[in-house]
Amino acid sequence: MQEKLRIAVQKSGRLSEDSLKLLKECGIGVPNGNNQLKINAENFDAEILFLRDDDIPEYVQDGVADIGFVGENVMLEKNKATDIVERLGYGKCRLSIALPKTRKKLAIKDLDGMKIATSYPFILNKWLKQNKIKADIHVISGSVEIAPRIGLADAICDLVSSGSTLFSNELYEFETILKSEAVLISGKKLSPARKQLLEKLLFRIRAVKKAKYNKYVLLNAPNKSIEKICAYLPGINSPTIIPLAKEGWSSVHSVISESDFWNVIEKLKAAGAEGILIIPIEKMIE
Ligand code: ATP
Ligand code: MG
Known part of the structure; x- marks a missing residue:
């Protein structure tokens, strides 16, 4: 089987x-x-x-x-x-130490002697050791953010993404100790068979991830600008250039990364590109 x-x-x-x-x-x-x-x-x-x-x-x-x-x-x-x-x-968040708003302007060493409530004792303990701080870790499994208000701890160490939970509990983010994602x-x-299945899955995951970070770009340009435009569009290998029915014009197709996208678009327009289309890519396999 x-x-x-x-x-x-x-x-x-x-x-x-x-x-x-x-x-x-x-x-x-x-x-x-x-x-x-x-x-x-x-x-x-x-x-x-x-x-x-x-x-x-x-x-x-x-x-x-x-x-x-x-x-x-x-x-x-x-x-x-x-x-x-x-x-x-995905699942991006940070593990941070937070303090009551009333305790501003502290340095990391001021955590010495504090009682910190957390569901992450192992990571926190490691961080405290690295920073040579002796604090008292109090482990709780949920609703860590209420610990300072009920007098259970001086500070907390918990997951934060937008910070709204901290805000509504009158806490502020003091120090990030870990940045996390899924x-x-x-x-x-x-087993060899399962390893092979994992490789197959990883190949697909990487193709999906890569596609998310890249966009397909299509544009029209006068032939005299093609060289300049191609210099802004490295593509996977090189852009595809197809002559248009309109004399002296071509269509250029390429791939650009999401992070370069706005900068590149401006340069392309300045170089004479028209009718620029940016299209999402579903999978990308090199
Ligand atoms: P389970 O019932 O499976 O134990 P949970 O309540 O422990 O669930 P979730 O709140 O669903 O866990 O969070 C799962 C993961 O999502 C976290 O461990 C973290 O990696 C990530 N995450 C992203 N943003 C946040 C956030 N704002 N707060 C908590 N976790 C977040
Ligand atoms: Mg859980």
């Missing part, structure tokens, strides 16, 4: 939707199972295991799952024997 890659995904939470969407973009369908723990994927030799995110690193270490989609923050906190095989670019982790002892 063909071996299947067992993929752990957060059952319900901030990473669930984006993880399933990425699998879908990789051509791997996950049928709607009514609250099932395990489900067979469509179009790929894989089984999807739906778990709490906290459990994913351990299950991957122990080989119950082969790979897992999880926040880097959780992966580092659990400190299990797993490897990051790909960074995924990562794909793998166990260390995959």
Whole structure:
């Protein structure tokens, strides 16, 4: 029987939707199972295991799952024997120390002697040691942000994305100790068949990621400007140039990265480009 890659995904939470969407973009369908723990994927030799995110690193270490989609923050906190095989670019957040608004203008060393409430004792302890601070870590599993108000702690160390939770609890972000995003982790002892399936999945994930960072650009330009325009458009190899029916004009096709995009567009226009179209790319394989 063909071996299947067992993929752990957060059952319900901030990473669930984006993880399933990425699998879908990789051509791997996950049928709607009514609250099932395990489900067979469509179009790929894989089984999807739906778990709490906290459990994913351990299950991957122990080989119950082969790979897992999880926040880097959780992966580092659990400190299990797993490897990051790909960074995924979603689920971005930071793990930060926050203080009550009434305590401004502190230096890092002022944390000495404080009581800090967190669900991330391992990462926090490591950071405190690196910064030679002796603080008292108080572990709580949820609603960390209320700890200072009820007199449980002087400070907190918690995940932040927009900062609105901190704001509504009269706290401010004092120091970021980790920047995190979703990562794909793998166990260390995959069978050759499962390794091969993982390689196949990684190839697809990279093609999807690459496509997201790039745009397809189409434009018309007078032939005398083509050389200048091509210099702004490196493309994968080089731009494609097709003559237009209009005498002395050509159509130029190329790929540009999302981050260069606005700068390049201005230069292209200045060089005489017209009718510029920017089109999203679905998959990109070099
Ligand atoms: P579970 O029930 O699976 O244990 P959870 O409540 O621990 O879920 P979520 O709140 O769904 O976890 O967050 C999952 C991950 O999403 C976090 O570990 C983190 O990597 C990422 N994340 C992104 N932004 C935020 C944020 N603002 N707050 C918390 N987590 C965030
Ligand atoms: Mg959790």
